[in-house]
Amino acid sequence: MRDRLDEALRAGRLDGLHAVLAARDGRLLLEHYGSGEDHSWGNSLGIVEFGPETLHDIRSVTKSVTALLYGIALADGLVPAPPEPLLPHFPHHPDLAADPLRARLTVEHALTMSLGLEWREDLPYDSPANAEIAMELAPDRYRYILERPVVEAPGTRWSYCGGATALLGHLIAGGTGQALPDYARDTLFEPLGITRYEWLAGDDGVASAASGLRLVPRDLLRIGELVRCDGMWRGQPLVPADWLRTMLRPRLRTEWGAGYGYHWYLESVAGHDLAAGMGNGGQRLYVLPDLDLVVAVTAGNYDHPEQWRTPLAVLDQVILPEVG
Template sequence: MPMDMEAALAEIVRTGRAPDLHGVVVTHGQDLIFEYYGQGPDVAWNGPLGTVTFGPDTLHDLRSVTKSVVGLLYGLALEGGHVPDPDEPLYACFPEYPDLAGRTGLTVGHALTMTLGLEWDESAPYTSPANSEIVMETAPDRYRYVLERPSVEEPGRTWRYCGGASALLGGLIARGVGVPLEEFARTALFEPLGITAFEWARGADGVAAAASGLRLTPRDVARIGRHVLESDAPWISRMLTPHVEIEEGLGYGYQWYLGADWAGGFGNGGQRLYVRPGLGLVVVVTSGRYDLPDAHMASAVVLNEVVLPALAG
């Protein structure tokens, strides 16, 4: 099976059908059954790294796959009684903004499901000051910036991509557990999974970017995926329950995308964590197609033309 994957992927790379492919890791059950590493230019949260020869120990930007890790961390903090339940009012969790106290109707769950109904636009490139996430990361107070956005629709009805929602969750975790988000991640999730190396970019205020700042190796991202497959924690079931429909056939749970038989984390540039419980399968793809409309193509080709055919065979 690994040889089938190796030959199939080599042909895809040779013919240019997976440009800027940096890494692939596939696990089946407890076994690492395939991995691939490429070479090419890369950036770390918009900072150029030059040409990188990727390998098993090379950290890579996860971009918005970070959000799915934060979804897991929220559950761990909730299990310890450190953060409010998703049904709790959101603005009450930020009493330092008394001028916003009159806003009601929003819950923590609306942040978890990106259904806040607040004005937010990440359609501009992530190098542009027109992008709401970039404005948030350069703001003197990220939480105020998000919470004071105008309301444009009824909460809970429409999914609107919002890194600000993830930032609020990161803030709730950090203040609840009493340590920075990255420190809680290290002790509560990474170290128990055997993950020892990571980086987490910070915004202008010095706070870890819960929406997009995490860097891990593909192997360690796969460890997180396997944890999702194997854990019997009640939060995992809640997290992977569809709470809102994005489009036909695609739902969203608590910071995770959901299909009929899979769950996933997606990140700018083609970063993917794909978990398929029925097959015991985890696929991780890292790529350098940042801000490009075809960024998802490499992961789709890897999954549909390399991994799944080999398993079926």
């Protein structure tokens, strides 16, 4: 596996790769760190020599972590169940709740990114025309999300929307009485032994549920191991197994054909089922249950139109030939 990785690096097939870790049945098979230019939420960090203690943006893999936190809070009765109407949980916006088109929205529509609202994130993330950036700049992020023009019936189609995740983060914070990073620390990070992390926040101080988490790759791998092990960690249940089954059941199709559950992508690679968290720049958390395999990838190809190539090459050309 190491030889294949070195050959792929020399051949230029892994441009922008910062780190890759792979574990099978909890045993580390591969751990590699490189160097290169990096950014944190668009702010240049210069050339970084990556290592086991180097924090890295995981960008939209944060969404998949937020889905895990939602399941923990739901099991404790602190957040609304997926079928419940969404707008009553945002009482500061009664005018939006009174709109019959928006009154149809449920929590599940947020979990599956099928709100049916106008939302464009196919623009660079340094542009205020990008809906996620506009949300961060808005005086009230939740009004900005919920008042977007209605373009189709909710539940009709998957449409990428960081605003959907922001709504879930608000439900978690409101239901638990804790800021999202604090709730994550108490229920997920500390039990997993994750002690070094950052959770970036907007100007309003609200941590970004959609893209703000920074982890070291070993800890990203731990989160994948938790999913692989049905929510169990060292004999203790952290995430309910029934939530994981619900979360990883495909409900809609993405524009490129992957299945989508509750903030996790569901595909088949080389004949193996795969659940994935994916983030801008090539951040990936892959879980392949039938192979007992978890792979964590960080990379620096932010906003590049073919950023998907490097993590997929790592999986296809380096790891699966060994274990698949």
